[in-house]
Each structure stands twice: as C-alpha cells, then as structure tokens.
Amino acid sequence: EVQLVESGGGLVKPGASLKLSCVASGFTFSDYWMSWVRQTPGKTMEWIGDIKYDGSYTHYAPSLKNRFTISRDNAKSTLYLQMSNVRSEDTATYYCTRTNPYWYFDFWGPGTMVTVSS
Amino acid sequence: DVQMTQSPSNLAASPGESVSINCKASKSISKYVAWYQQKPGKANKLLIYSGSTLQSGTPSRFSGSGSGTDFTLTIRNLEPEDFGLYYCQQHNEYPRTFGGGTKLEL
Numbered sequence: 001e002v003q004l005v006e007s008g009g010g011l012v013k014p015g016a017s018l019k020l021s022c023v024a025s026g027f028t029f030s031d032y033w034m035s036w037v038r039q040t041p042g043k044t045m046e047w048i049g050d051i052k053y054d055g056s057y058t059h060y061a062p063s064l065k066n067r068f069t070i071s072r073d074n075a076k077s078t079l080y081l082q083m084s085n086v087r088s089e090d091t092a093t094y095y096c097t098r099t100n101p102y103w104y105f106d107f108w109g110p111g112t113m114v115t116v117s118s
Numbered sequence: 119d120v121q122m123t124q125s126p127s128n129l130a131a132s133p134g135e136s137v138s139i140n141c142k143a144s145k146s147i148s149k150y151v152a153w154y155q156q157k158p159g160k161a162n163k164l165l166i167y168s169g170s171t172l173q174s175g176t177p178s179r180f181s182g183s184g185s186g187t188d189f190t191l192t193i194r195n196l197e198p199e200d201f202g203l204y205y206c207q208q209h210n211e212y213p214r215t216f217g218g219g220t221k222l223e224l
Contacts, residue, residue: 004161044219045216047207047215102168102209103214104167104207107161108162110161
C-alpha cells in the first residue's frame with residue numbers, strides 16, 4: 001500500500017525558514033517523480049514544484065522558485081521542501097504527492113499544516 | 119500559465135441524482151485533465167486522468183469527458199460517500215494548475 005506521510009509543519013514567524021519532510025513507503029521511491037502541492041485556508045490548491053526520480057532536475061511554480069527548494073533522499077525514501085523567508089500567504093496545508101509519468105498526482109499524503117504568523 | 123476555471127463552486131444534490139462539474143482551460147490542453155476528490159480526514163483521491171480514464175478503484179458512476187479547453191466530471195446516481203470537494207487539474211504543461219474547487223453537498 002502506497003503511503004506518504006508529511007511532517008515538519010507548525011507555527012512559524014514571518015521571515016523564518018522551515019523544512020518539511022515526507023516519508024514514502026509501499027513503492028519504489030527512486031522510480032518516481034514527486035511533487036509538493038499546497039492548499040490555502042480558502043481551499044485554493046496550488047502546485048509548488050516537482051523533482052525528478054534521481055533528484056537531478058526540479059521545476060517550480062514561478063512565484064515560489066526563489067524561496068522554496070525541493071530535494072530528496074532516495075536512500076531514506078524521503079522528500080523535502082525547504083521554505084525560506086516565509087510570508088503570511090504561505091499559510092497552508094502542504095501535501096506530498098507521487099507524480100505519475102503523465103504528470104498527475106496518483107497518491108497524496110494527509111498533509112502538514114503550516115501557519116505563518118507573528 | 120494555464121488558468122483552470124471550475125464551475126459551479128457549490129453544488130447541492132441528493133443521493134440518486136446526477137451532477138456535472140465543469141472546468142474550462144484558458145488554452146488548449148489536449149485531453150490532459152485530472153479530477154480529484156477531497157474528503158475530511160482522508161487523503162485526496164485521484165478519480166480520473168487524461169480527461170476520461172478512470173483511476174483504478176474509481177466507481178463507474180464517475181465519468182470524465184472533454185478535450186481542448188472544456189472538460190466535465192459527471193457523477194451519476196450519487197451515493198452518500200460522494201459528497202465532498204472536487205478539483206480539476208491540468209497535467210499538460212508546467213506549471214501544473216488546479217481549478218478553484220467545487221463543493222458538492224447534500
């Protein structure tokens with residue numbers, strides 16, 4: 001059974017940094033592209049970016065690429081999202097997703113909530 | 119970026135009825151739309167991809183149609199477990215983009 005479990009969310013102050021993790025199981029992690037998607041409190045869903053199965057290539061949403069970095073450790077079956085200089089508009093639930101070769105998201109984690117507030 | 123305009127944003131229906139949710143892309147995306155269901159306390163679920171292909175495990179009462187810029191998710195004979203939030207997403211190009219969501223309620 002495919003499982004994705006995010007962690008690392010919480011309350012963070014504006015301007016701070018935060019690193020989210022996602023541990024994967026139930027499939028060969030190193031065979032898949034992986035993505036991060038977030039959902040705002042108003043329920044807007046936004047794609048953040050993705051990373052190639054070997055970690056050699058990443059894509060980002062243009063509005064986020066200067067502050068967010070996606071990485072992975074295939075030995076640990078873990079996906080990461082490094083968030084820097086966070087803003088109030090980054091308040092959201094962050095989801096780790098497995099990306100199908102045709103670029104849709106076939107499995108999602110339960111999400112981890114990030115609240116940016118002073 | 120491809121804008122995905124989803125409608126309606128809210129939809130009320132009863133079990134046994136049929137409903138349709140629409141997504142309009144700001145440019146042609148061929149057939150590449152996915153549909154997801156979100157329910158409280160459960161992981162988001164992929165229902166349909168490439169416009170009309172049912173993901174394994176998706177009940178046959180769900181169907182998807184459309185190509186180019188106009189897409190529709192239809193749910194026939196609504197079951198109580200179908201109520202929730204639905205999103206479309208284009209998987210044709212970067213950046214991946216989602217519709218605004220449709221809340222299907224009783």
